[in-house]
Each structure stands twice: as C-alpha cells, then as structure tokens.
Amino acid sequence: MFVDLLSLHPVVLALLATGFTWFCTAFGAGFVFFFRTVPRPVFNAMLGFASGIMIAASFWSLLLPSIALSENAGQTAWLHVSFGFLSGGLSLYALHKLLPHLHVGLEENRLEGGKSSFQRSLLLILAITLHNIPEGLAVGVAFGALGEGFTYEALMAAMVVAFGIGIQNIPEGAAVSIPLLREGFTAKKSFWYGQLSGFVEPIGGLLGAALVFYVESILPFALSFAAGAMIFVVVEELIPESHTGKETEMATLGAMFGFVLMMALDVGLG
Template identity: 45%
Template sequence: MRRSLSDVVQRSLTGFAAGVMVAASVWSLLIPAIDQAAAMGHWAFLPAFIGFWIGVLFLLLLDHAVPHIHQNSGQTEGPASRLQRTTMMVLAVTLHNIPEGMAVGVVYAGYLSGSAQITAAGAMALSLGIAIQNFPEGAIISMPLRAEGLKKSRAFAGGVLSGAVEPVGALLTILAAEHIVPAMPYFLSFAAGAMLYVVVEELIPEMSQGKHSNVGTVFFALGFSVMMMLDVALG
C-alpha cells in the first residue's frame, strides 16, 4: 500500500475487526461463562453479568488513565501528556489489544486446567479469530504512522508493539490458570465486557461516521459471521 489507507479500506478493516470481536465475545466468552455457571440454576447469568460489568469498568478506567489519540481525532483522550502524537496513536490501539490477549489467555487457561468445559478446538477458534482480526488492526495503526512521516520500519514496529500486549497478557493469564479456574465464568465475561467496550466506544463510531458507513456495516457482518463459523465449526 502507499502512504495512507483510503476511507473505504479503513472502514472495511475497522468493521471487520469489530464484527470478529463481537462474535468472539458472545460465542467464545459469554455463552461459555453462562454454561459453566449452570449449577446456579436461574442465577446462572449472575457471574457473567458481574464479570461483564467489571470488564467494561476496567476499560473505562484505562481509557481515562492512559493518554492516547485516535487517527481521525485531533483531541487527546486521558490525562494531559507531552507524548508525541504517534506514540499516543500506538497507545490507543494497545488499549484495544489488552482485552484480546486476556480473552485468549483465559480460554487457554480453562482448557489447560481440564476442568472448565473448554475444548482445544474451542480455544483454537478464539485465538484464530483474534489473529485474523489483528491483520486489519495492524494496518489501521501502521499505515497512519507511515502517513505521519515515520519510516516504514518504524511504522511497522509501532504496529507490532501495539499488539505485543496480547501474548504477554495471554501468557500471564495462562500461568495463573490454577487460580483462575474457580472463577472462570467471571474471567470469561470480564474479557467479553472489555472487548465490547472497545467495539462500541471506538470501532463502531470510526466505521459509521460520514460517508461509506454502509461499507463498515457490511464488513462488520462479514467479520461477525467468520468468527461465528469458526467457533461453531471448531468448538
């Protein structure tokens, strides 16, 4: 690609990533969380409800605590900072990636424990879906950095660094598997709440404002259906 993404391409990539994240939140995280609390009977929704809201509030806190800026916004979010614009753009995508790494880590922790009703195929479906949507996310951050005047190597490094939090978060979660399993429904729904916060607060506005909003919607549906098929077929 050249120095910048066209508006149509950017909306397509953003919509696709949002669709994958919403489907992953429902099929790979919230539904398993409710299923694992089935012994609670009519209250089986409670762990998922509590974990979901903790995830939302956690991302809300990070959104206010970390200085960052989005590509199409001239206004810095979070506390006042003297960081460069390019650095804050990387931090914005890094915030998006935190719940994705946690989601993969929680699911694999459940699988490795052998006591959380999570299959290897189900864990693979989630990690594959997250990996697929990382392609458009990487482009969404690297290409604007290139447009800001950074060299190709530095723009590429910025995209990589924004996603580095995912394997780190997943590994830490897996290492704590034996402590997570008893509260697995809460952790699964926590990751879902955090991801849906990102989708609704950031991705959907980016894909739907102005012209070509229907393009973002179509690719949202495409991403949702791809993740849904992966989870059902492999899970």
C-alpha cells in the same frame, strides 16, 4: 498435531496462541511497506470487520461458556456473568480515562484519557495498544480453561478464539503503522511501532491463562470479564472510528461479514 498439543501446558499454549495473534498484528503493520494510505471505505470496512469478529467472539467463545460454567456450578448465572461482564468493561473504561490516546482519524485536540504532552504518533500507538489488552486476555482465558478438561472440543474452541482475534489484528496493525507513516516516520519505524502495539497480547494471554489455570473457580468470571472488555473496545473505539467519513455502509457490511465468519468458526469448529 493434536497429540503434540496435548503434551503442552495450557499456559504455554496461551503464549503460543498470543504469539500468533501478535504475528498477525505485525503482518498487518507490514502493509506500510506497500501502501502509503488506505482508502477511507476500505479502512472503514477493515475496522467494521474487526468489530464483527470481536462481538461474535465475545458471545459464542466467552459469554456462553461463562453462563454454562456458572450454571453447572450451581451459581446464579445471570448475576455472576453480568458482574464479570461489567467489571471487564469498567476496567477498560478506567484505562481509557487514565492513559492518553488518540482515536485513528480524530484531531489531536480530541485526544482521550489524561492530559498529555506526548506526540500525536505515540498517542496513536497507545490507542491500538489499548485495543489489544482485552484480546490477549480473551485468548489466554480460553486456553487457561483447558485446565478444566483437555479435550479436542475445548482445544478447538480456544484455537478458534485465537484465530479470530488474529484475523482482526491484521487491519489493526495496518491502522497504526500507516498513519505513523503519514506522521513522518520511515516505513521501518512505522512497522516497528505497529507490530509493537501487539506486544501486550502475549502479556495479557499469560496473565489470563495462568490466573484461570491455577484458580479454576474464577473461570466463569474471567470469561465474562474478557467479553466485557472486548465489547467496550468495540463500542468505544472500533465502531466510531469505522463510521468516520461519508461511506459508512462499508463499515456495517464489514461488521456483518466479520460476525458471520467468527460465528461460523466457533459453531462449526468450537
């Protein structure tokens, strides 16, 4: 299998990997055919789990390699990585201000972004779609980095990022499809729009992979940029949403297990 993968262009690998993460979103959206609702503690644990995975992936899979590459290039690592990290976070901040969206579990009069006459259902879809932009970018950058040197270790590191993102996309897919069912959509339509929210990941993956593959000098910046964007999503969206209701301990435990899982995958395999 490894030999076959070696014959593929890193950008093609990024497309395949983000196709996998999109499939995971669709898998989670498919829960709508079996459940009309998710108990709040379970939902909080799912979002917490996704948060833990994204935090761990941001550090081990993105920030640490960015620091190492900056140091190897003789750059001032802390300055370059900080600039990339803040750029990623501020870019997502700008998108949040520009695009109207609704946090899962919040009332319509508490929507964020620009003013909108969109239906509540569309605002829910936009919220999850915003989550998926930095995730696709992170996977794409990880595979695009293979242009620096296609080794087994580098390939495994990129695959770990894709696997981790894919795992946490499962609850995200359910997080958009099941609420749509409660909004009056049929199960089929809820599933369709739920999986469609993951469509931006292959787009982000292609963009990230092509950018760092053809302009290798920006790789440290791209890695830290993706990390900053992911951390913004975690702090702005996932953690607050996972702590709605009274039983918030499940969100904290979910985050800890998600963090440990991603850390173990990255350290053990990457």
